[in-house]
């Protein structure tokens with residue numbers, strides 16, 4: 001049995017990725033070779049705060065034969081919740097595995113928020129430090145803490161032969177634009193954290209006895225989601241506001257399904273270098289990937 005963990009699975013890209021992973025399982029079950037998925041069942045662990053929306057994702061995922069969804073409602077901005085969350089995940093995996101062995105675990109760190117979209121000289125006033133630190137907790141601390149807890153001795157990863165960690169990144173991780181200071185700093189920091197993890201792949205394999213450990217920073221393109229709606233209404237910079245409003249009006253936003261499918265193609269191709277930052281608009285890498293970090 002394989003498993004996936006998708007954070008921010010209650011809507012937007014996270015929901016589309018959960019559904020795309022379920023479809024990839026179905027394709028593997030139908031006999032198509034996949035470097036990660038065996039087709040022998042999949043446990044999909046879905047994390048976000050909104051329980052009703054998570055249940056909607058779970059319903060869609062459960063429609064795929066052989067896939068079982070588990071909703072794990074949690075506020076990832078509260079990093080203290082991480083231990084309880086990982087404990088629930090270990091329980092869910094052990095229930096699903098029974099006496100069997102886990103095949104591949106695919107972890108997608110997708111949950112994220114914008115925080116604020118102001119000029120840096122507007123980063124002041126009551127509540128600003130709270131906004132900065134709670135956004136940082138969600139965008140930075142939670143994927144780092146969750147990855148550590150999953151890979152640690154007694155974490156979930158040791159129940160599986162293969163582990164793939166996907167960080168949902170952004171163009172903002174590698175390119176600066178006005179009013180994106182908070183979000184861009186977090187996305188850049190996340191990319192670097194997972195690049196460091198990529199340099200530790202051989203260590204993790206040796207310590208945890210794993211066959212395959214892969215790490216990818218995937219930038220999903222400008223998506224037609226609630227987050228984009230927030231950008232159009234909240235960003236202080238007029239040129240950025242016009243840019244994003246124009247992309248929506250001209251139909252240039254990427255659908256979450258198209259972006260999730262691109263991620264599935266990257267995983268199935270298995271040809272990226274560990275720690276690479278790959279954008280939705282990039283060509284799929286050819287040849288065998290390496291642990292270059």
Ligand SMILES: NC(=O)c1ccc[n+]([C@@H]2O[C@H](COP(=O)([O-])OP(=O)(O)OC[C@H]3O[C@@H](n4cnc5c(N)ncnc54)[C@H](OP(=O)(O)O)[C@@H]3O)[C@@H](O)[C@H]2O)c1
Nearest residue numbers: 008010011012013048049050075076111112222223225227
């Ligand atoms: N939209 C874009 O154009 C774009 C571009 C590049 C990268 N991205 C990245 O893609 C990812 C998904 O974006 P999206 O556009 O799908 O965003 P979205 O529609 O706003 O969805 C965000 C998801 O994160 C969850 N979330 C937010 N705060 C949370 C918290 N405190 N604890 C747990 N879960 C939380 C939300 O669920 P709940 O509210 O139920 O908790 C929701 O499922 C993000 O990492 C984003 O930075 C987006």
